[in-house]
Amino acid sequence: MPAFHTPTPPVLALTMGDACGIGPEIISCLWLDSAMPDALVLGSPQVMHRAAAWVAQARGEHPPVVVEIHDPKNWADVPAGAMPVWAPPGLPEDLIDAPVGQVDVRAGRAAAACIRAAVRLAQTGVVAGIVTAPLHKEALALAGEPYPGHTELLQAEGAPPGQPPAPVRMMLANGQLKTVLVTIHMALRQAIDAVTFESVLDTIRITHDSARLWGVERPRIAVAGLNPHAGEGGLFGDEEIHLIGPAIQAARALGIDVTGPLAPDTVFMRARHAADHPGEFDVVIAMYHDQGLIPVKYMGLDHGVNVTLGLPFVRTSPDHGTAFDLAGTGRANPSSLLQAWRMARQLVSGQGAA
Known part of the structure; x- marks a missing residue:
């Protein structure tokens, strides 16, 4: 575990989650707080640039530089402290127009596309694990997805070709x-x-x-x-x-x-x-x-982490939802996402989780 080659240095895929929720903003916080050296964001560069600006404005800081990359294998070829963002296939072209703080089918489609792309990267060894920002289950359903949430979608996508999905379980931990x-x-x-x-x-x-x-x-x-x-x-x-x-x-x-x-x-x-x-x-x-x-x-929601057990790759996420009421303010608390990132780093490195 994981069953594939781990990239060196290990890189984690950070999926954007629901573009109308706080996912893009709490991801941006990670770069403002620590200049993430080993994470690749899967999502819309436009949405991530906007979210980084909101967070920076709320904090009175300069936003991190968002760099769109066209090959996820080149995630490290960005300036120091910059956020590498890869737009996977299937993102709606007008995703930036989806209303912030509301359920929108475009956000559901984008969230599912990011998850599927992250699984492919994990299966091929491009990333060592996946950290998922929150998605909205209603938006996922509007997008026509038959899965009620992250766990079930990851289970289905993580199955080897021609084989039934392996049983997985959800663990919440602090x-x-x-x-x-x-x-x-x-x-x-x-x-x-x-x-x-x-x-x-x-x-x-x-x-x-x-x-x-x-x-x-x-x-x-x-x-x-x-x-x-x-x-x-x-x-x-x-x-x-x-x-x-x-x-x-x-x-x-x-x-x-x-x-x-x-x-x-x-x-x-x-x-x-x-x-x-x-x-x-x-x-x-x-x-x-x-x-x-x-x-x-x-x-406390600030330290809880969701871990999916039984997958052939590491997957963690924060233990909260999309928080539409905070979306667009730049004030969402990134603590749970930070804990999810730390736990994923520990799990892929074989050091165990606290």
Whole structure:
């Protein structure tokens, strides 16, 4: 992991995200703050130039120089401190006219085009990993994409030719807690039905196998129950008895250190790492989206990172959305994107994630 040749020096692809959201602005912040030496932006040079100007104006600084490149392999052939931007095939020519702070089909098409191009660069070894700025799911749907979000699109595009997509899982992490989801972007009624023996066991396996990326060979995995009090012995539901528990037993038979099903209202507190109190577990597996993401996001959006486990390349992203209300102001906080970039750098270098 990754399964392809890593470029030297390793370069990360930064996808622009939704052009009408804060993605272009928080990417621009990274150059203003640290003159990113090893990242290639995939997106519209016009949009990135405009975003850099907004951020610089809000800060009272000079904007970074945006340099359009025509071959992504030449990402380093730009002046020191300049932002290399490659416009991949499929970007709408009038993307710059899409209204900032609003859902627009052109932004959805552009976001999908950037993701697909980034995957191709990762598969061919041009980039070592991908960091994605936020996209808007409604804009993606308007563009005719059959995928509800980044994770599903990356899963489909990352599959080798002629092979079905490999199972992937979404992990949200910060310095205190890591949580992996069995189900992701679907209605809660559907998510309950999607909690099966196979889906839980696959999640445990993927989590265990991926933990070496962040420096843990044998992770201590906790599995949350689906129901209140993990079903209370069948009083509040029997999924823990018939589905989740058997999957945990099967994982243990494979030599995986996994505990559960545990009460969802306390397992995240038990796993939380503090300076004076290390957690009982290295990672918690949650059954559905909000069960796992609320605890991590409650600790602060500035440091959370989304990592897609199971892909043949590293992919991270900030744990927030497009923030249309802040788009165009130059005041969006880039902290989560910076953490996503740092974690991707650690993962592709084999140093593990904090």
